[in-house]
Amino acid sequence: MNELSASSANVDQAAAVLRAGGLVAFPTETVYGLGADARNPAAVARIFAAKGRPADHPLIVHLAHAGQLTAWARDIPDAAWRLAEAFWPGPLTLVLPRLPDVLDAVTGGLDTVALRVPDHPVALALLAAFGDGIAAPSANRYGCVSPTSAQDVHEELGNRVDLVLDGGRCPIGIESTIVDLSSTKARILRPGNVTESAVRRVLGEPLATESNRFVRSPGNKPSHYAPRARVVLAAPEEVELRIGEWHKRGQRVGLLASHWPTTLPDNVTLLPLPESVQKQAHELYHCLRQADHLGLEVLVAVMPPDVGLGHALRDRLRRAAGLGDNGEPAQVQPQPLPGVEP
Numbered sequence: 001m002n003e004l005s006a007s008s009a010n011v012d013q014a015a016a017v018l019r020a021g022g023l024v025a026f027p028t029e030t031v032y033g034l035g036a037d038a039r040n041p042a043a044v045a046r047i048f049a050a051k052g053r054p055a056d057h058p059l060i061v062h063l064a065h066a067g068q069l070t071a072w073a074r075d076i077p078d079a080a081w082r083l084a085e086a087f088w089p090g091p092l093t094l095v096l097p098r099l100p101d102v103l104d105a106v107t108g109g110l111d112t113v114a115l116r117v118p119d120h121p122v123a124l125a126l127l128a129a130f131g132d133g134i135a136a137p138s139a140n141r142y143g144c145v146s147p148t149s150a151q152d153v154h155e156e157l158g159n160r161v162d163l164v165l166d167g168g169r170c171p172i173g174i175e176s177t178i179v180d181l182s183s184t185k186a187r188i189l190r191p192g193n194v195t196e197s198a199v200r201r202v203l204g205e206p207l208a209t210e211s212n213r214f215v216r217s218p219g220n221k222p223s224h225y226a227p228r229a230r231v232v233l234a235a236p237e238e239v240e241l242r243i244g245e246w247h248k249r250g251q252r253v254g255l256l257a258s259h260w261p262t263t264l265p266d267n268v269t270l271l272p273l274p275e276s277v278q279k280q281a282h283e284l285y286h287c288l289r290q291a292d293h294l295g296l297e298v299l300v301a302v303m304p305p306d307v308g309l310g311h312a313l314r315d316r317l318r319r320a321a322g323l324g325d326n327g328e329p330a331q332v333q334p335q336p337l338p339g340v341e342p
């Protein structure tokens with residue numbers, strides 16, 4: 001794998017790699033993307049092979065500006081233009097009815113396509129140099145934690161990617177908000193930095209409830225963004241109880257929290273999170289990776305309050321814990337380990 005700084009010469013080289021059907025990992029404001037020419041079926045197939053991702057999971061197509069929407073989507077509602085105007089470039093993906101020539105491999109065979117203009121100078125320079133849509137899921141192996149640095153991409157994909165543009169750490173640190181605009185009522189398929197209330201304010205009407213998000217977003221499986229360590233969710237008042245449960249079973253335990261008890265058992269590793277939810281999002285995946293680097297077996301993670309960006313953080317933590325949409329901290333009990341008395 002070739003790892004390059006994000007100079008303009010290197011961006012031009014990356015665009016040439018894309019034109020030749022290669023894979024380029026590049027930074028966005030959310031996470032690093034694994035990019036390929038979205039019009040080239042062989043290149044798109046290489047994304048799925050590199051990630052180990054099932055072929056029916058759709059990819060997000062990245063664009064240089066909102067004007068390119070009409071080259072990918074049809075019947076574009078006014079709501080899409082208004083959201084693009086309000087949030088692009090930015091961490092918002094729009095799902096729209098697709099034009100017939102959009103590759104099935106990109107949409108997972110769906111009649112819709114996911115589109116986004118990212119807000120990162122390197123991503124935007126690459127998109128401008130390339131000149132058309134770049135299909136780019138997160139640059140990690142399927143189901144694993146999304147990369148937020150070039151080093152993370154290297155760890156995840158090694159030589160499976162032809163070139164990595166190193167743009168430093170991703171400023172936001174979790175994936176984009178996905179809004180489905182392909183039916184009458186807009187619906188959030190994945191929460192992110194653009195909050196539901198911000199979307200609602202721009203649209204000026206209520207959104208559909210989230211109940212069938214799995215049907216509409218097959219990539220949104222309950223277990224995702226997961227480190228090797230078992231993630232155990234805890235409400236703030238449950239932290240000592242949860243740590244104790246796993247610690248006394250001889251597990252190497254870590255605590256991921258912005259507040260922690262004054263005394264922790266000796267060999268419990270603290271992975272401190274900052275106070276603000278914005279900074280927590282920035283650190284979350286970095287900390288999940290750190291838990292694995294430290295060889296932790298259990299990571300007790302404190303759920304942030306369900307407000308603003310906290311909603312998206314809770315979503316990612318639930319998925320890291322393998323709980324999907326409906327898991328509540330109170331339901332998380334240690335499973336019996338073979339041969340170990342709880």
Ligand code: AMP
Binds near residue numbers: 057
């Ligand atoms: P990633 O690019 O790794 O963040 O994953 C892409 C996400 O976008 C997955 O959750 C996909 O299921 C979702 N997605 C992409 N295209 C569509 C689509 N046409 N309809 C619904 N969800 C989509």
Ligand code: MG
Binds near residue numbers: 137138146
């Ligand atoms: Mg992903």
